Amino acid sequence: MRRLVARNKAGTEPRVPLSRERVLRAAVAIADEGGLRALTMRRLAEEVGAEAMSLYYHVANKDEVLDGIADAVVEEINEVVGRIDVPSRGDAWKAAVRRRILSAREVLLRHPWAPGVFESRTAMSPAVLRYHDGLIGLMRDGGFSNDLCHHALHALGSRALGFSQELFDPGSGGGDDTAALEGMAAELPHLVGMFMEVAHDDPDSTLGWCDDQTEFEFGLDVILDGLDRLRAQD
Amino acid sequence: MRRLVARNKAGTEPRVPLSRERVLRAAVAIADEGGLRALTMRRLAEEVGAEAMSLYYHVANKDEVLDGIADAVVEEINEVVGRIDVPSRGDAWKAAVRRRILSAREVLLRHPWAPGVFESRTAMSPAVLRYHDGLIGLMRDGGFSNDLCHHALHALGSRALGFSQELFDPGSGGGDDTAALEGMAAELPHLVGMFMEVAHDDPDSTLGWCDDQTEFEFGLDVILDGLDRLRAQD
DNA sequence: ACCTGAACACCGTTCAAGT
DNA sequence: ACCTGAACACCGTTCAAGT
Numbered sequence: 001m002r003r004l005v006a007r008n009k010a011g012t013e014p015r016v017p018l019s020r021e022r023v024l025r026a027a028v029a030i031a032d033e034g035g036l037r038a039l040t041m042r043r044l045a046e047e048v049g050a051e052a053m054s055l056y057y058h059v060a061n062k063d064e065v066l067d068g069i070a071d072a073v074v075e076e077i078n079e080v081v082g083r084i085d086v087p088s089r090g091d092a093w094k095a096a097v098r099r100r101i102l103s104a105r106e107v108l109l110r111h112p113w114a115p116g117v118f119e120s121r122t123a124m125s126p127a128v129l130r131y132h133d134g135l136i137g138l139m140r141d142g143g144f145s146n147d148l149c150h151h152a153l154h155a156l157g158s159r160a161l162g163f164s165q166e167l168f169d170p171g172s173g174g175g176d177d178t179a180a181l182e183g184m185a186a187e188l189p190h191l192v193g194m195f196m197e198v199a200h201d202d203p204d205s206t207l208g209w210c211d212d213q214t215e216f217e218f219g220l221d222v223i224l225d226g227l228d229r230l231r232a233q234d
Numbered sequence: 235m236r237r238l239v240a241r242n243k244a245g246t247e248p249r250v251p252l253s254r255e256r257v258l259r260a261a262v263a264i265a266d267e268g269g270l271r272a273l274t275m276r277r278l279a280e281e282v283g284a285e286a287m288s289l290y291y292h293v294a295n296k297d298e299v300l301d302g303i304a305d306a307v308v309e310e311i312n313e314v315v316g317r318i319d320v321p322s323r324g325d326a327w328k329a330a331v332r333r334r335i336l337s338a339r340e341v342l343l344r345h346p347w348a349p350g351v352f353e354s355r356t357a358m359s360p361a362v363l364r365y366h367d368g369l370i371g372l373m374r375d376g377g378f379s380n381d382l383c384h385h386a387l388h389a390l391g392s393r394a395l396g397f398s399q400e401l402f403d404p405g406s407g408g409g410d411d412t413a414a415l416e417g418m419a420a421e422l423p424h425l426v427g428m429f430m431e432v433a434h435d436d437p438d439s440t441l442g443w444c445d446d447q448t449e450f451e452f453g454l455d456v457i458l459d460g461l462d463r464l465r466a467q468d
Numbered sequence: 469a470c471c472t473g474a475a476c477a478c479c480g481t482t483c484a485a486g487t
Numbered sequence: 488a489c490c491t492g493a494a495c496a497c498c499g500t501t502c503a504a505g506t
Contacts, residue, residue, distance in 0.1 A: 136424035146431040155453035190370035197380040219389035222460035
């Protein structure tokens, strides 16, 4: 909407020169506001007060922009988790890891387009490596062997960065009714049965709709508890 | 490359008419062969021996094509897992779920573009619902409460369909050397330490490169074991 | 009913040219 | 050194027109 740098008439503003940094910041802003589809080179140029072709002086191509904004988000995560100061020795490892992952998730919730970008990248950027290095450090504090750390990273997968799926449109798909579900009971007996019971036990959940945060934490804890059991048996 | 229907000169071939079914099958073939980027409406038309605009008579737009091929893959999974006939009562639930998920994974390995498409869809297609209905059935056989089934689906997440990440370029990133890792030891002490040890214990792993299948199964088992413990405590 | 040609608005990107 | 205009090859999609 508003340009970061207004076209200066009669040179009132110092005319901040373009830079890779400024281009990437604008790209993040565009994606935050309008999603990944809104992020085009032409739109990005507009946001930054230049012509599309000027961007190519600071970034090689659009792929580099995508790499750049993915990296920027992980850097933001690293900053946030870097400020966490909790014990992690012995049994405390689990709470420390949990805290770190949930903090990463909070950052990600501000950039819901990020997981989609991560997926298409090799995900071996320095920032991602540093993030995982920190995670391994916490698990080592908990007495994990390096081998178990290695498996644990794979087990956590994208969950380590605070997401696994959904994260998107938290409010969508709301309007469905119990009646519609009952009509499907013949083909999907188990699924309908499950949802009917869950909805009955928790009536204010707009039927079958779930608290993403709760579910995320449940899945996370299942894995963490499993790893904790493995660590105990050396 | 080769057209499914050759342009018939002098009407030698019966000229199979276009159909949504045929369009989607061709779309899957293109994505299998050249990845998602290769799947354009124009390329799809070529593959099917027609002009791009003809496609719009059978599908509303490209989004419907993407929905269609995502659905086609899940249908293929449903066919495969539908032929599985193993016990699932009581303790057997875990082996049955494991088998089902690993079978789904085999299908997915033939369509490595599929996870990327799933992510952008709402993933509530009839085929996906049927797949999860079957999963719930197995867990119910194992004595899961509906509530635990519900949590379990969230915990498994995309792993239920046989993937979580990677799955892509299984051979990439090979050439790195131990020396490069040692150079990063100052910034990434835990990560480098872990990889050095893992590489030492398993020298033929091209350093730090992992058997995706093994890691997938490890992560899967961590979660399954965790759920098993929850089920035991009612 | 099914298919197509021409056309539109939009991409990412190049290249030679401006300051 | 930094930015730009014109242009290219490619998208998805529309619409009126063909059979």
